[in-house]
Each structure stands twice: as structure tokens, then as C-alpha cells.
Amino acid sequence: MSRQWPGWLIVLEGADGCGRSTQTATLKAWLERRGYAVVETGLRRSALAGDLISRAKHGNRLGRTTMSLLYATDLADELENRVLPALQAGSVVLADRYIYALMARALARGAEQDWVDELLGFAPQPDLTLYLQTTPEDRLQRSLAKDPHLDYWESGMDLGLSPDRFTSCLQYQNLLQAQYEALADRYGFVKVDGAAARNETHEQVREAVRRLLEGGEELAGA
């Protein structure tokens, strides 16, 4: 497939608490030092639906189908209005989560693969997807260290796995993990060790990004 635009779409994926936001920020700074124009994106950022999702989640009243559709709407708006123009202008777009996070969550809640694939089929394939691998236990510890109150949705409380939030969270994070691993194989994610020291993880991220950007000419004709 030939590249459709002069920019690059780089995605960082991984379950909550894997260190994704830190790595995204560090990568952004590194790219900017090298002279690239960088645009950050992610979930719940669209002008259209970002706030709405936050408010709707607060009420814990979102049905599963509605939640998937609302996140897809948010992503479509962000793509149409910010991401595609940035790619066309030659920027590096860093996405702190993308369609794969939506897929993992929907599939963990019993959505059909075909439905999810079609629903999110409007989104362009990234040039590179980095997957920060960590264990559910690691992530839970990191989350708890940051905030002792476990989030309703991150704990998968809507799934009814357990009335105890801690138990539910661990079980839900295991379900998500299985979905992410399957997506990693299916979409060729580049795996990065998210459990390593922060600098070491960043070195792995940088290496993959360097290969992408410096091999840009070859990729263009591939």
C-alpha cells in the first residue's frame, strides 16, 4: 500500500496504567528536538464528543453499544478535523490510543468482531503501532499508587464480574490483556517492554520510531 500523505501516524497502545501517557510525552519532546512538527491525539479529545463522553461516563449509564458508537463518533470527528489535516500537512501524529483500545474494550464486552471491524473501518491504518506490554498486576499497582480510587470503567464494573472493585479490576484487566495480545498479532504491533525502567522503555520506543522515519523513503514505495 502506498502512503496516502506526507505525514506519519504513530499509535501508542496498551491498557490503562501501562505508562502510555509518559511515553507519548517523552516521544513528542524527542521528535520536536529533531525538528518534526508533532500533533497529539487520543480518545475523548474531539471538539464534538469529547466532553460528552466524559459526562456520560460519569453517570455510569452508557449501554455497551452506545459506548462503542460514541467513542467511534469521537474518533471520527478527531480524524476528520485534526488528524487527517495534520497528516496531509506532513506532521507526525502521535495517538495516545486509537481504534485498538476501542476494539479491545468492545470485544471484552462481547461485541462481535465483524461489527467492531466494520464500525471502525473508516480509520486509516497507522504507520506504526507501539504496544506497551505490562502485566495486569503491574498496572493495577501503578494505578493505585496514582489514585487509590479505582475508576468504575477501568475496573470493568459494568461487566458484573465481581462486586468488589479490586477483584473486578484484576479480572477485567486480564480480559483486556487477552484482547490486546490477539490484536497485536493481527495488526502487527511492535511490542515494547512497558515493565522496564522508563528510560529503557523509551529507548525501545525511539528505536522503532527512528526506523520508521529514517526508512521513510523505502516505505513510500512499499
Place this chain on the structure above:
Amino acid sequence: MSRQWPGWLIVLEGADGCGRSTQTATLKAWLERRGYAVVETGLRRSALAGDLISRAKHGNRLGRTTMSLLYATDLADELENRVLPALQAGSVVLADRYIYALMARALARGAEQDWVDELLGFAPQPDLTLYLQTTPEDRLQRSLAKDPHLDYWESGMDLGLSPDRFTSCLQYQNLLQAQYEALADRYGFVKVDGAAARNETHEQVREAVRRLLEGGEELAGA
């Protein structure tokens, strides 16, 4: 297919200006006089996304994919929170437009049939879909009589068919008409003459609804 709930889902479809709202209101009153509990629904009514659509359309900045997804989100929320509970409680739900209006609009804008089918596959099949047939010319006259300012979206201005709103509207309404006719065949709509006198149209609507409700026992086992 066996009926999944004790209530009935009755849909009125037809392009803007076909007299749908009048027929829905008249049908509701007629059903209530006969002792049925009636719940009205339609597009842009959900607590979650209804207002958002209205605001986003006002700005004329919605991309096509985003528009389809946002309407689907609105419908999913309305289904989960109002329609399904009403059907389970044995009410008659009258929908002033349903998935078919979303399909017609998306298909007229070049969306792929498979994508649209999967996207809206979460919505249950109605027990009866009434299709109010009128000509684009009739509808345009009715719309203009009500409001001399033609709506941006109803005129399909986003399609770039013509810079003249009147010309664009007529062309767009013809495109929609072709989509509705194809959907009518595909989903077995009951066609009603929307160009007839209001009472005559209503008589046709009532007749189809009477057959559905009084044949309820047979349908239950079909």
C-alpha cells in the same frame, strides 16, 4: 422469528415534508383512544446525543462518517434507555423515522451498504414500517409553504450538487427517494400514499396498524 417482547415497534418513514409528523401524531391519538400505551421516539431525541446533533448540524461542520456515527449513537441510546424498556412493558412505540432514514442519508452520500448494515445492526427489526410515498416536488412545496428558508442538510448542500439551494434540494431529494424505494423493497415497508388527502392517508395508516395489532396472536407464533 418469534416476538421478543409484548409491545410493538411501529416505524413511520419517508423524506422530510412527506407529512410524517402529522401522521405520527394522529396515529398516536387514535391508538390512545383504543387503550394502548404509546411511547413516541425518533431521531435526535436521546438524552445523550440529541442536543449535540442539533448543535453540530448548526455549525455545518460534521463530516459524513461522523454524522452517521453520531446519529447511530443517538439511536442506540434512545433504544437502550427508552424504546426497549417500553417494548418490554407492552407499549406501542411509534418511531418518527428509524434506521432507514439514517441508511438513506448515508447511502445517498456514498457510504458502503455493508458498513451501514453493520453499523445499524444493533437495532431491532420493527413489527411494521409504514412508508409515506410522495414526490420530491410535493415535499419541496410543503417545506417551502412551512418555511421559505430551505434547511442546509435537508437540501443536501454538503453534497455539492449545486450552489443553488433550491436546485440542490430537488436533486438531493431525488437521490434520497431512490434510496428509500430500494429500502422499501428490501425491508418490506408497507407503502402509504402520502400525497393523498390527510384523512385518506391516515385511513391507510390505521388499516395497516389494525392488521398488525389485531393479528398479534398469529404474528406471535410466526
